[in-house]
Amino acid sequence: MLQAVAVVVIVTLIVFSLLSLAPGSAVASVLGPGSAHRPFLLAYLTWLGRVLHGNLGFSTRLNVSVGSLLATSLPRTLVLTGSATALALVIAIPVGLLQAVRRNTATDHVLRGLTFLFYAMPAFVLGSVLVLFFAVDLHLFGAEGPQAPGIGGVITDTRDMTLPVLTLTLVTIAVFARYMRSSALDSLAQEYVEAAKARGAGERRVVVGHVLRNSLVPVVTLVGLSLPQIVGGAVLVESLFNIQGMGWQIWQAALRQDVPVALGFALVFGVAAAIGSLLADLGYALLDPRVRYAKQ
Amino acid sequence: MTANQAVPSKPAGAGAPADLAATPARGSRGRHAGPAVAQPSGAQLRAAGAGHARRLVSVLRAYPLATAGGLVIVAVFLLCFAGPALYHTDQLHVFLSQANLSPRAGHPLGTDNDGSDELGRLMQGGQVSLEVGAAAGVLAAVLGSLWGAAAGYVGGAVDAVMMRIVDAGIAIPGIVLLLLLIAIHRPSTPMLILVIAGTSWLSTARLVRAEALTLRTREYVQAARVMGGGSVRAIVRHIAPNAMGTIVVNVTFQIANAILLLAALSWLGLGVPFPSVDWGDMLGAATQTIDDGYWWQILAPGIAIMVVVVAFTMLGDGLRDGFARDE
Numbered sequence: 001m002l003q004a005v006a007v008v009v010i011v012t013l014i015v016f017s018l019l020s021l022a023p024g025s026a027v028a029s030v031l032g033p034g035s036a037h038r039p040f041l042l043a044y045l046t047w048l049g050r051v052l053h054g055n056l057g058f059s060t061r062l063n064v065s066v067g068s069l070l071a072t073s074l075p076r077t078l079v080l081t082g083s084a085t086a087l088a089l090v091i092a093i094p095v096g097l098l099q100a101v102r103r104n105t106a107t108d109h110v111l112r113g114l115t116f117l118f119y120a121m122p123a124f125v126l127g128s129v130l131v132l133f134f135a136v137d138l139h140l141f142g143a144e145g146p147q148a149p150g151i152g153g154v155i156t157d158t159r160d161m162t163l164p165v166l167t168l169t170l171v172t173i174a175v176f177a178r179y180m181r182s183s184a185l186d187s188l189a190q191e192y193v194e195a196a197k198a199r200g201a202g203e204r205r206v207v208v209g210h211v212l213r214n215s216l217v218p219v220v221t222l223v224g225l226s227l228p229q230i231v232g233g234a235v236l237v238e239s240l241f242n243i244q245g246m247g248w249q250i251w252q253a254a255l256r257q258d259v260p261v262a263l264g265f266a267l268v269f270g271v272a273a274a275i276g277s278l279l280a281d282l283g284y285a286l287l288d289p290r291v292r293y294a295k296q
Numbered sequence: 297m298t299a300n301q302a303v304p305s306k307p308a309g310a311g312a313p314a315d316l317a318a319t320p321a322r323g324s325r326g327r328h329a330g331p332a333v334a335q336p337s338g339a340q341l342r343a344a345g346a347g348h349a350r351r352l353v354s355v356l357r358a359y360p361l362a363t364a365g366g367l368v369i370v371a372v373f374l375l376c377f378a379g380p381a382l383y384h385t386d387q388l389h390v391f392l393s394q395a396n397l398s399p400r401a402g403h404p405l406g407t408d409n410d411g412s413d414e415l416g417r418l419m420q421g422g423q424v425s426l427e428v429g430a431a432a433g434v435l436a437a438v439l440g441s442l443w444g445a446a447a448g449y450v451g452g453a454v455d456a457v458m459m460r461i462v463d464a465g466i467a468i469p470g471i472v473l474l475l476l477l478i479a480i481h482r483p484s485t486p487m488l489i490l491v492i493a494g495t496s497w498l499s500t501a502r503l504v505r506a507e508a509l510t511l512r513t514r515e516y517v518q519a520a521r522v523m524g525g526g527s528v529r530a531i532v533r534h535i536a537p538n539a540m541g542t543i544v545v546n547v548t549f550q551i552a553n554a555i556l557l558l559a560a561l562s563w564l565g566l567g568v569p570f571p572s573v574d575w576g577d578m579l580g581a582a583t584q585t586i587d588d589g590y591w592w593q594i595l596a597p598g599i600a601i602m603v604v605v606v607a608f609t610m611l612g613d614g615l616r617d618g619f620a621r622d623e
Contacts (some may be wrong), residue, residue, distance in 0.1 A: 003460065003463075006460050007460055007463045007464045007467060008464075009465035009466055010460055010461055010463075011464045011468060013459075013464075014464055014465060014468065015476065016470070018473075020327040020330050020479060021477075021480075021528060026480045026481075030592060042345065097450065105516060106569075110304055116606070116609075117602070117606075120552075120602050120605040120606045121598075121602050122556055122559055122560060122563075122598075122601060124560065124563050124583070125579065125594070125598035125601065125602070126578065126581055126596045128579070128582070128586060128598065129594065131586055131593075131596065132586065132589060132594060136586065136587060136589045140419040143587060168448045176346050184319055185394065189343075201379065227467075228466065228468065228469040228470070229469070231469045231472065232470060232471045232472065234467035235469070235471050235472065236471070236560055236563075236564075237542065239564060240583065247472075250472060250476070250479075251475060251564055253475070253479050254476070254478045254564075254566055255481040255564075255565065255566070257480075257482070259479055259480055262475060262479035262480070263479075265472070265484060266472050266473065266475070266476040268441060269468060269469055269472045270464070270467055270468035270469075270472070273469065274463075274464065274467040277467060279406070
């Protein structure tokens with residue numbers, strides 16, 4: 001717990017210290033004129049104080065606060081990453097389980113090859129290919145994400161949301177399925193599987209009742225630890241499909257050299273991912289009695 | 297020069313597990329032990345050469361996945377660096393009458409929006425992707441190895457602080473950190489290498505630290521300490537060389553990762569400065585006109601990136617499996 005707090009503090013330190021690495025007045029662009037020569041620690045504490053009061057900074061380029069940009073973009077990113085992660089789990093868990101049960105058969109090899117392919121394929125290449133095929137050739141889905149101003153439009157516009165979610169889902173499945181396979185392989189080698197078989201339990205019962213249940217525990221950790229990867233994928237997917245989410249905003253901020261926006265969004269991404277992995281640790285302890293009792 | 301890097305890493309890597317197995321001998325061996333051996337005769341040299349060749353063949357046979365990956369990497373390097381000498385194209389001028397041609401005789405991969413031959417551009421762009429990717433990947437592995445070895449060897453509070461920094465760094469998505477850095481200052485190509493390495497060394501640090509934790513208790517490290525050797529010496533001479541198997545495998549993954557990161561940045565329009573182009577830039581230009589359905593402009597650089605990434609991953613996976621089998 002204390003370690004997790006330390007990690008979050010270090011995330012803020014890393015993000016802010018990048019400002020001081022650069023030549024010029026990056027610090028002044030965030031803290032206002034006259035702060036360029038403030039000592040690092042003082043500048044950092046000033047900034048941290050503002051952030052803790054909910055002030056993420058102000059973009060002089062756009063003449064809006066970073067907080068208001070976050071308010072409009074966060075829901076879009078949540079819808080995109082949330083639905084893609086949920087879909088990826090629903091698909092990757094059975095796929096990984098099937099691979100483990102049919103280990104080293106043709107099924108395993110084909111699925112392994114496929115997940116490996118999606119793993120090596122950058123999100124923007126996969127997305128572009130999907131756009132070429134499903135949007136440009138077949139006119140089935142939109143080539144661009146939903147452009148409606150509100151979040152309601154994003155959720156109801158399934159035609160335009162399909163390809164972005166599909167792209168991020170496929171990229172995420174590749175990450176999850178590999179883990180699920182090895183996690184299920186570990187479970188298959190455990191004594192309780194042998195014991196269940198010895199009691200005469202059928203394959204279905206062994207796989208669903210014992211292997212699946214026990215290999216889900218590491219998957220909880222995996223989802224938490226994969227957050228940076230999923231978010232990284234979301235940056236590319238949002239940029240490809242022109243979805244004005246958080247990833248799109250930080251990309252645009254980098255293009256127009258808008259330091260306050262880039263800093264604020266990087267901070268939110270980093271802290272969110274750090275908290276995600278903390279929650280995953282807690283979830284792991286909740287699900288695995290061995291960890292729970294060892295800690296008491 | 298970069299073209300050669302992929303090949304020698306294999307025999308060098310293959311030597312590592314043997315070194316790991318013979319650890320006590322390794323620890324006591326001086327750096328200059330090799331040249332001190334008496335000069336061998338010509339016949340001996342030839343026999344040794346044949347021995348090396350045979351050993352190389354047997355190593356390649358023992359690591360089929362790594363060999364396949366290595367061969368693909370060599371082929372891609374040859375294509376990108378030797379290819380332009382055989383396949384001449386004009387990548388400097390704009391030929392609007394030749395723009396966006398689909399693949400045909402004379403343009404096997406078609407042309408792009410400026411009328412440049414896509415295959416020729418793929419070769420030129422590949423040089424940038426491979427050079428920057430390899431440099432950033434190797435740098436990341438070296439940085440991460442030193443950090444991890446130091447943390448694992450010193451241990452205690454220093455280790456805790458160093459590894460919390462790594463935890464925090466890993467929590468921030470690499471691309472987000474890169475975009476923040478670019479928003480602050482647009483990097484030149486050498487800076488870009490530094491910046492990509494600076495955001496990706498963390499995973500190596502974790503791996504090597506775990507290795508260093510077990511290595512620091514070995515007798516030869518203890519012996520070096522008792523004899524008065526300092527921490528730096530222990531890390532550089534004993535911990536790092538004996539973690540070499542892990543490090544060599546990790547270099548291949550780091551290079552694959554760096555190539556992907558660079559491609560993503562270039563695709564976002566924030567990669568190597570103009571007029572250099574890499575595969576990501578080619579994809580970025582193709583994405584601009586995606587509605588016109590010029591599929592070859594997407595597939596050519598897209599498949600090139602994937603082939604290289606898969607090849608480096610295969611090389612790493614193959615080496616790791618081989619090392620695990622040897623031990």
